[in-house]
Amino acid sequence: MKNFFSIILALIMATLGVVPAFAVQDCDCGKTPMILVSGMNTFPLVLDRGSENETQVFVPELDITSIALKTVGGLLAAAVFRDWNKFGDAFIPLANDLLEPVAFAPDGTSKYNVTTATFPESLASYPDLASGGNEFGLLHTACDKLGADHTYFFNYDWRADPLANAADLNLYIENVKAETRHSKVDIAACSLGAAQILAYIAVYGTDDLESCIFLSPMLSGAYVASECMTGRIEVGPSATMRYLKQMLKTEDGSKNPITVILDVLDYVGLFGQVLKLLNNGIDSLGDRLANELVIDIFATMPCIWAAMRPDAYEVAKQNLLDPQEHALLIEKIDFFHYNVRLKTAEILQNAMDAGVKVAIVSHYNTPAIPLFESADETGDGVLDTYCTSGGANCAPIGKWLTDGAGQNYSAGGNFLSPDSAIDASTCFLPDKVWFFKNLRHVGCPYDSEYNEFVFWLMEQEEQPTVFSNPLYPQFFATDDGGKTIYPLEAGAATLKETSSPTSIWMFGKLMTNVFKGFKAVSDK
Numbered sequence: 001m002k003n004f005f006s007i008i009l010a011l012i013m014a015t016l017g018v019v020p021a022f023a024v025q026d027c028d029c030g031k032t033p034m035i036l037v038s039g040m041n042t043f044p045l046v047l048d049r050g051s052e053n054e055t056q057v058f059v060p061e062l063d064i065t066s067i068a069l070k071t072v073g074g075l076l077a078a079a080v081f082r083d084w085n086k087f088g089d090a091f092i093p094l095a096n097d098l099l100e101p102v103a104f105a106p107d108g109t110s111k112y113n114v115t116t117a118t119f120p121e122s123l124a125s126y127p128d129l130a131s132g133g134n135e136f137g138l139l140h141t142a143c144d145k146l147g148a149d150h151t152y153f154f155n156y157d158w159r160a161d162p163l164a165n166a167a168d169l170n171l172y173i174e175n176v177k178a179e180t181r182h183s184k185v186d187i188a189a190c191s192l193g194a195a196q197i198l199a200y201i202a203v204y205g206t207d208d209l210e211s212c213i214f215l216s217p218m219l220s221g222a223y224v225a226s227e228c229m230t231g232r233i234e235v236g237p238s239a240t241m242r243y244l245k246q247m248l249k250t251e252d253g254s255k256n257p258i259t260v261i262l263d264v265l266d267y268v269g270l271f272g273q274v275l276k277l278l279n280n281g282i283d284s285l286g287d288r289l290a291n292e293l294v295i296d297i298f299a300t301m302p303c304i305w306a307a308m309r310p311d312a313y314e315v316a317k318q319n320l321l322d323p324q325e326h327a328l329l330i331e332k333i334d335f336f337h338y339n340v341r342l343k344t345a346e347i348l349q350n351a352m353d354a355g356v357k358v359a360i361v362s363h364y365n366t367p368a369i370p371l372f373e374s375a376d377e378t379g380d381g382v383l384d385t386y387c388t389s390g391g392a393n394c395a396p397i398g399k400w401l402t403d404g405a406g407q408n409y410s411a412g413g414n415f416l417s418p419d420s421a422i423d424a425s426t427c428f429l430p431d432k433v434w435f436f437k438n439l440r441h442v443g444c445p446y447d448s449e450y451n452e453f454v455f456w457l458m459e460q461e462e463q464p465t466v467f468s469n470p471l472y473p474q475f476f477a478t479d480d481g482g483k484t485i486y487p488l489e490a491g492a493a494t495l496k497e498t499s500s501p502t503s504i505w506m507f508g509k510l511m512t513n514v515f516k517g518f519k520a521v522s523d524k
Helices: 002-023 064-081 084-102 135-146 162-180 193-204 223-229 237-247 258-267 270-298 302-306 313-320 327-339 341-353 385-389 449-459 501-523
Strands: 034-037 045-047 055-058 114-116 151-154 185-190 209-215 357-364 433-437 475-477
Touching: 034 135, 034 162, 034 193, 055 084, 064 084, 084 270, 135 151, 135 449, 151 162, 162 185, 162 193, 162 302, 162 327, 185 193, 185 449, 193 209, 193 327, 193 341, 209 449, 223 313, 237 258, 237 270, 258 270, 270 313, 302 313, 302 327, 313 327, 327 341, 341 357, 357 385, 357 449, 385 433
Parallel strands: 034 151, 034 185, 185 209, 209 357, 357 433, 433 475
Antiparallel strands: 045 055, 045 114
16 A cells, blocks of 8 residues: 555656646747848957957958058059069958958868857847847847747857858757747848758758748859859959949939049049059969968858859869868868758758748849959849849849840749849749849848838748739839838839939040140140
């Protein structure tokens, strides 16, 4: 009898120990928690965080005066001796000193104790994150719609292996599920964050995901990284002029008077001569930049390789990495390239087959920084539209696609933009990618129609497509950074120019005569 009561008592004690676990009920708020996966360097990289030696190392704090003196000195020496290596002697050590703290070792790990800010709890603990633009504008909107306790921000070291970041993201998602008492989460992956979530899905699957929305995502690598790492660096005249004019635009979108000066310099040939001189310098220093800067600082960062387009990856690897010295790095980057980057379409399709709602949002018609050969390609100012859309056929900025050229007629619909700039029929998911004209990279301003659209995508019970809602067709435009959006129509939402060609021609002719006058005087 005593044994019987002992058994009953043991069962009671065991049951009491289990009751608290059963007492935790799933949250029935009806709002899936959202995790925003950040883009590149959303928060600075810091050396020896928390110590008396704590220093921000990227973006580095600059001594502008000292840098200017050394740079100008190098340029003067190059001019005097007609040797660009004199400039390289000044510039390359300066760049190395600034960037060395963020360098990675040959094995693909950080050389130094460099970290970035992380946010393990919900935004209820970090209210300051819900302010500002880009990702933070979307976080602010999420707090309004979901509550700060259901809004999370996953930040990571952008230099690191996406597979390592994916492991951290896996733990992060488990923590979010436990804190919110939800079984699934929504993901908003911004820019380079796309590489992290694709790596996560490839390794950990989709059981914990309800939806995954890609915003200005790096889905197919990036032209800028691919061409800079394969030596295709060029400051092209049309791309440079377009970029400068875009940067000089006033707040209301009108043309800055300084752009007239640029037009005159272009008209009389001085602009082209300056760029020719600059490109000569780049060509002269190309090998030194690769051997003395790129390999030691950038080529050992796994994330740089995650940004390689498929057609550039092996070329860059052969040129920049040593099979023995960089063996561990190559193992990491090969895994990502061949199991994630080249399988992106398959990963996305498998996710949808498993019930995850997937949508891609890509922007176009904003010039890129003109430092690479393909800078004329349309994009969002940081990444090119081809790569953020998953393969759209895109006309260069200011040009149009030939009707029917290159269209994939088996895609199941008309995916040509009204302005004939984008053909989405060639994308991984042609009916699940939306385009916004004139919107910059990760443009998610708070209290905007753009953010309302993003949450419409995220909150759909079924997989949304560009045909799901007449209010949200495939092609949109904006004139105010996404605060308001409207369906794109043929001929609408162009980058307006306010100076007429005639006035530029007349002013240019006048300045040409002035220059001729100066030349005549100097020849006497």
